[in-house]
Amino acid sequence: MQQSPVQPTLQNERKGSLDFLRGIAILGILFINIENFAYPDPWSPYKFGFSSEIDHSVRFWVYFLTQGKFYTMFALLFGTGFYIFLERMESKKLGIKGMDIYSRRLLWLFVIGVIHAYFIWDGDVLYHYAICGFLLFPFRSFKNVTLVLVVLFFASLLLSNAINQVNDRKASYAQYEQSLMVTDDLRTAQDVKNISRWSSKLRQKEADTTVYPPKKSTYLSGLKETYDHASVHKGMWYYQGLLLRSLIVMIIGIVLYRSGIFDNFRVWKYYWLISLSLLILSLYINYVRYYHWTFEYFDPVLTLWKELFFVFPKELLGVSYILVLNGVYQKFLKGMKFKIISSIGKMALSNYLFQSIVLGFIFYGYGLGKFNEYTRTELLPIVGLIWIVQLLLTWLWLRRHKQGPVEWLWRKLTYHSFNK
Template sequence: MESTITVPAASGSISHESPQPVALTERIQTIDVVRGMALLGILLMNIPFFGRAFQLENEPLLRPGSTDYNVYAVITILFEGKMRALFSMLFGAGILIFTGRKEATMGSSSADFYYRRLLWMVLFGVIHEYVLMWVGDILFDYAISALFLFPFRNLRPRQLLICALVCVAIGGIKRERSLLEFREKREKYLQTVTLEKTHKKLTDTQKKDKEAWEKVVKESKPDLKEVNEFNEKMRSGYGTVYKTLEPENIRFHSMYLYLGIWDNLCMMLLGMALFKWGFFSNKLPTRTYWMTLLAGYGIGLPVSAVGMFLMQQRLTDPALFADAQWISPALGYDFQRALVGIGHASVLLLLYRSGMVKWLMRALSNIGQMAFSNYILQTLCCTLFFNGYGLGNFGKLDYHQLYYVVGIIWIINLLFSAIWLQFFRFGPLEWGWRSLTYWQQQLMRKPVLS
């Protein structure tokens, strides 16, 4: 029989009083711990986009052996996509915690509160993107994705897993189409070049085919002139930064909702299944966590390394890649990042269970409990440090030097969370979000102990 866990009402019986947020005594600390780690880990992937031109995203791959290349390889293989996958899984688990407790307490559907909560999250995401100037916002995309998940909350874990795999397949097909388009551009280019050698006049379509491949080759290496122009704009005032990032925001989120919704849905559904199995709440045998750790790392890390190698080949020699490779760098992307993400969570849950480094578990739990506030705090720190309306350091640091900034922001997250939770029940944004969700001001301060 399939083992699942449920989220009971705090009192063990149905109450028809006004619904309230989860009490501190009801929080599942292991979920806060894993969420805290995932939130800190997400900054490892976000920092290059905060501090350097988008055209330099994969530029370290063009310089094998350099410090930047080595740091990029470690970050890509161990963390890229994995921490976001883990954060998405926990978001899925949070859906079950939220709806389960509401329905157990109220004895009726939690749809009203669920959708109100997500619609406020959509607004927060728009503010995060277009006011705080963070192109990589996930609040908006998570909220849109989660709008579809309410009907799935009562499915059994295996059913949720099947749904997750369907989403993985759809996302994978979309990614593989990009490789086919890439190879098609190469084939059309070769056909056009062959015609040129016979001194035949090219049609307008053939000229465009040739230009399309030449553009691919050109864009595989960053244009330093474009990079310098982008740097200058990002070191300017707020208005210039806004005008520079607005089209990027529109482009990124249009593309991400087309491709990324399947990414979000598959990981959220997987997180719902794992929560029902008891994975995140530390309910499984120790042996199971060792198995998920070994499987996650043993399979996921090699696949991740292969993906990075293929991406490097595609950048350094697009023609060779198109002619010789039939495997996309994104092949198995969702599988490897889910496996490695679960491996990271397994390490943390084993440490938690062992009772070791309790100070670290407490610190991560504080960050996870205030994940929303800490996520926005990271944005504020980065934009004020890098953008022109702050300290104007955009484009001034090498790739590896960006991670010194990450370390400092992690310390800020740790201190802020620890100090704030000494006096308050929620983070400041968590308090605002809950108050808006329940349309009632929530009690903020902790009681003073005499």
């Protein structure tokens, strides 16, 4: 008896709440990604894009509400999505063929990510997600209690690292204070080094107004520049500093999906109390964290409680965004016919790559060359304009097609050989 061909997930099997949340994550992540294209040092709280005090305030609000939060949402939904994918493979009783399809899907995501990193933007995160997807596979059969213990174990490693960092920082600062007490004529070379290093860290700095030429003056020179800085060909197939954090939120995504809240948030008796309480707590933690990072970066963190307080701010707020927005969608938006944000989520991969292409054209030398020309405040309307373009193009595309162009290619590459 001939076996029926393997079929991908049908459109009517999609979960509306997850598409909506992916759409929010894709649109929101642009707030931070645009800075990677716009400035030589995007993470600095003082160097670039600061022409007035309002730019410092804008930078604070952008980082307070968005930095790392939409990445967290995206990672959590990635974990949820791949668990659903495996669940459906299992329900179709595909056995080892289901494993092959899962592996092929991740392999092609890795390839798409590498192409994105080397030919469009070296800040790609897709190949990192693909590696996380392979690492996630053993956890799919764990019970929720075990998954929670795994999350706590991974979190304890990051907390332990934070404790070591603050202890090292305190020891270094103590050496600096001791060096200050030594008179000039008796200071050793190490004393001078200690004072110089900490004096720089403790000084409030002025914005850098240096004029820098745009990155990637031509597309070909940009390829060489990317090759020199990219890391995949050097054997670094994931972001080491993000691996545990990514796995933590992806596993949380599996636990949340199993709880049933993405189908019906009311399965949690105190859903709104839990979600809003976590949101308020997370907002407070992030306010303290990003206020310090923006306005008090020259004041070192030397207390253990504050260092631990700053370990998971973006992950907590990202998860709270998921919970609150999931409830909002199901309670108020689920019945709407015009679901443009969900459409963005259906084409999440295509829209993510589209953003990189547009940003490269705006800021790199082979395009408009607007590198380091806009203030932090002036980036906001550019974000809004790109949103409008994405919303319009997504709406027009889905009027004629069932999925985005990159999603179509990804699906074709994943399933093609299994149907021969």
